[in-house]
Amino acid sequence: MNSEEHGETSKAPLGRGLGRGVSILDLVLRVIAVVGTLASAISMGTTDQTLPFFTQFIRFKARYSDFPTLTFFVVANSIVSTYLILSLPLSIVHIIRSRAKYSKLILIFFDAAMLALVTAAASSAAAIVYLAHKGNARANWFAICQQFDSFCERISGSLIGSFAAMVLMILLILFSAISLARR
Template sequence: MTTFKFADSKQTSNNRALSIFDFIFRLVAIVATLVSAIAMGTTTETLPFVTQFIRFRAEYNDLPTFTFFVVANTVVCAYLVLSLALSIFHIMRSATPNPRVVLIILDTVMMALLTAGASAAAAIVYLAHKGNTRTNWFAICQQYNSFCERTSGALIGSFGGIVIFILLILMSALALSRH
């Protein structure tokens, strides 16, 4: 009987450790998605044309794809903040599997939303950097340097959030497989 309790105690402590890592990863993902949304949402650059009075301006909301990126990152960030409560619940009671199943499903949905937003924005950022000579789309990053740097940085944070979601889903699956 003592070995059974020892094995059960070891499994509970392993699940508790996974729950603590889950909580930490959620905090990191909150920062990554929030910083990405803020960086993209505040991206703007103005270039003078011939005179001071005529200017060209590039803003994130000029492209609906970037607006979708900001909304997707904001929704995922809000979800992550709300999911911290379930993550804390798992730290306290690591033996209950039902809320973890809900987290896996919702994490997968949020990862899909974040991937869609980041992938769509990545396509536009690629066009901004490289252009497309076949369709006469010119690379604008030579003129709008700051704009392109900020959008690229926002993408890095968002793709970092996707990697963290993959880790969260794998950890939750591992914890469920131990039950």
Template structure:
């Protein structure tokens, strides 16, 4: 009778451990899927913005009117930010995320991933919101500063640049989720 409680307790502990590991592994799989979606989103944003180029069908004798993404430095920053984030997601974070599915007890590499994710969240948000400010200006102009809306002339340019923001904002939401799921996983390790 005296030896009975011990195996029972050990069994319970191992059961609880397996359940915790299962939850952590589940979070790691969600983490991997979210990272793949974010990589596709940011890649799409970078490509959509980077290939934006509109030449108007009318031109005067001296000037042909054309608009490219790199006419506006903010859009160039947007393309660079999305490319860096996409590169980070594929090259650094995906291998680590797969490693976490296999070794669910790894804490240090999870903390490193949270640090990188936080920096990338800030970079992506900076690129997307700066581009949004310019897209808003292109659509509406600003009477006080005497800046005219350019979307009447460059209609397709504006549609393309506005659309390319979507993938980036999707990426921002995913990075927020990634930081939170990583933190929960660390607390359960």
């Protein structure tokens, strides 16, 4: 009987240490996701390129705000970034108090909502970036990336941080769910 009690007490510190490790990993993943979403929003939001046409008075300009989908991308990544920043203190509380169950459940719920938002934004922006690169002959949409190469490089690059944040958000949800299931 004594060995069983000893076995239970020896597992408790291991479980707490593992829980604390998962909470620290949660915090690190949130910080990296903040960087990804914020960099994506800033990169896309500051993208524009102007090309002269015959004279200096007639110019063609490409801006992210010319495409409503890219505007949605900037707004959605800004919202997700703000949420992730606001969730950092709660993530720190989970490091200190690894037994907090309801706050982890709340984070899973909001993490899932933010995952849906960033997925919608990144996917719709990826479709526009594809059209900018390839065009669509059937719809008579021309590829603009041969002329606006700098613009296209920046909008393509801004997708990377957003898709990385999607992966990180999935990992956050999985780790939180595993942590809750162990209880």
